[in-house]
Amino acid sequence: MDLLQVILLGALQGITEWLPISSSGHLVLLQEMWGVSGDRTLLTAVLHLGTLVAVVLYFRRDIWNVITSALRGDRKEALHIVVGSVPICVVGFLLKDYIESAFSTLILVGALWIINGIYLLTYPRRGEGGRDVSLKSAVFIGLAQVAALLPGISRSGVTITTGAHIGVERVRAAKFSFYISLIPLAGATLFKAGSDAGAFEPIYLVGFVVSLIVGYLSISLLMYTVRKVRFQYFGIYTIALGLLTVAYTLLS
Secondary structure, eight states: OOHHHHHHHHHHHHHHHHSTTOHHHHHHHHHHHHTOOSOOHHHHHHHHHHHHHHHHHHTHHHHHHHHHHHHTTOOHHHHHHHHHHHHHHHHHHHTHHHHHHHTTOHHHHHHHHHHHHHHHTTOOOOOSOOBOOOHHHHHHHHHHHGGGGSTTSOHHHHHHHHHHHTTBOHHHHHHHHHHHHHHHHHHHHHHHHHHSGGGOOTTHHHHHHHHHHHHHHHHHHHHHHHHTTOTHHHHHHHHHHHHHHHHHHHHO
16 A cells, blocks of 8 residues: 555545544445455554544543543543443444444445435534433433444434434534544554554554544534534535445446
């Protein structure tokens, strides 16, 4: 893999990991277009690490407040984050082989993109009203995150939209979506890195930097669209991309 491909993959990971358009779906499509076979496990882990660091940097003050509050005895928000993170970790571990098989079916990715887009179009168009995350809403949002194990379903899209539907204030729902991504994303990244550590190449560091920078910018864009109630635009994009992907698969 050459430098340009690593840069493009880093940019793709940075853009699609946090915007509600499914990074895994784009990765499957790109591999199909490039004719790439097999899983470049370590490179994938390095790129995910870049977007993980981007979240920590972007929400560093909020994350620090959660940690310090927990240390002082107020563990409510930390508990909500853990509860919201558990479902995807459990399901991902138990159904790992079945989930991985979905990544080899491009037409399924296209169909799931369409479903993802339709769900984003239901994003509520209300004002600033809404409540904070409760234990009950943390469970619902955490369960919604499980769907993002499938390529074509966006983690941020399904969790933020679900949070808005159950009455969580939209910016709070978006932040909580990022918080509950940290544990499963860190776990998956460490697992991938540990399984292929001997394949590290210096060029991967370029991909890490690109995914971090682009990921940070994509988080800013996502938070802007959530505040402006323009989340539905991403739904139009994934529906169009899904239709094109299905058509491409049927005609090729």
